Amino acid sequence: MxxxxxxxxxxxxxxxxxxxxxxxxxxxxxxxxxxxxxxxxxxxxxxxxxxxxxxxxxxxxxxxxxxxxxxxxxxxxxxxxxxxxxxxxxxxxxxxxxxxxxxxxxxxxxxxxGFMDDLSIRIESEVASDYLAQAEQLLSEGKSGTNEHIPAAVLTGAVLEKALRTLCDKQTPPIPTTNPDGKPKTLDPLITDLKKSGLYEEFRAKQLRTWAALRNHAAHGQFGEFTRHDVEQMVAGVTRFLADYLS
Incomplete structure (x- = not known):
């Protein structure tokens, strides 16, 4: 892309x-x-x-x-x-x-x-939308004070990471998604590399880093570092991001 x-x-x-x-x-x-x-x-x-x-x-x-x-x-x-x-x-x-x-x-x-856009991006967008719908369902069915927002944050973070890797692959030329040692890059380097490529500006990169940090807190058991409201904003933000860049 x-x-x-x-x-x-x-x-x-x-x-x-x-x-x-x-x-x-x-x-x-x-x-x-x-x-x-x-x-x-x-x-x-x-x-x-x-x-x-x-x-x-x-x-x-x-x-x-x-x-x-x-x-x-x-x-x-x-x-x-x-x-x-x-x-x-x-x-x-x-x-x-x-x-x-x-x-x-x-x-x-x-x-x-736009006829040279890769069809796989559209397919990826549809799959990501399905997972985000699951995250929204977790939030809507949960009750205040319960922990449904935690798996919703992990799920949304996984969608974001996959989207960023796909966007790196689709740049011209492609942006490497692994380090020289062969290990996958974490979210922060992916976000920075896409910003350097000109895909988006610093304001967007700052939003992405906020969501990446929230995902990391959820994945590493640091549940006190974020709230249910934070996750709701994350799901809405990632949904908009995919609509802007993977549609």
């Missing part, structure tokens, strides 16, 4: 490469080559063949940049994967440039319209 700022950068890059491809296409020149000099003494005219030439250096630079961009916005197994491979092998012909420009315009439009 791309942050709005990063998505705009990619769209701007698409526009830049489309303009560059159009410039290369417009700058092509027609040259005549004598294919056969003929035999004037016997009335045979020379055979002249016309070809269109383009700026080779500009073309290969453009092709390389197009390939890099498409690799960055396309995930393995996507319907667009074949276009990446095809683009990396195109020849310096007007027809190949025209075809590649068509690919760029189509993928830019898909990116703008």
């Amino acid at each position: 791309l942050s709005p700022k990063l998505k705009k950068r990619y769209i701007d890059h698409f526009d830049e490469l489309i303009r560059e491809g159009e410039r290369i296409q417009a700058g092509r020149k027609t040259k005549d080559y004598v294919y056969d000099h003929g035999d004037p003494e016997h009335g045979l005219d020379p055979i002249i063949e016309s070809t269109e030439e383009i700026d080779s250096a500009a073309f290969y630079s453009w092709r390389s940049r197009c390939t890099t961009l498409l690799e960055n916005v396309t995930r393995q197994g996507s319907v667009h994967t074949a276009r990446v491979d095809e683009t990396s092998k195109i020849n310096e012909t007007p027809h190949a440039i025209m075809k590649t420009l068509g690919h760029l315009r189509a993928m830019k439009q898909d990116l703008e319209d």
Whole structure:
């Protein structure tokens, strides 16, 4: 999942490469080559063949940049994967440039319209919503003074952690969710890494850290560190977060 700022950068890059491809296409020149000099003494005219030439250096630079961009916005197994491979092998012909420009315009439009979003994010959102509904049920069925808010906090925290890991995986490029030693990152580093990527601002990160701390208190038996009201706010907040970033 791309942050709005990063998505705009990619769209701007698409526009830049489309303009560059159009410039290369417009700058092509027609040259005549004598294919056969003929035999004037016997009335045979020379055979002249016309070809269109383009700026080779500009073309290969453009092709390389197009390939890099498409690799960055396309995930393995996507319907667009074949276009990446095809683009990396195109020849310096007007027809190949025209075809590649068509690919760029189509993928830019898909990116703008949200059709390149990963379906797994939507599935994850639905599953997370089910678990959050269970947390809400625990709170609604419990009575004041009982401890139903504790498992609700643990459950909501697990949903939040899974959502953060999914968001890390879906960034372009993906954000590692494990440390160099192979151990999974805790919530705080995940929150910080996603903020650094530009997915959200510090205000959102502060909210997430508050919920992460509440989850840790619940999971480690520190029940005096939070209240039922805190958990209710956490469930509502995580629900909004998922609606904003996993829908």
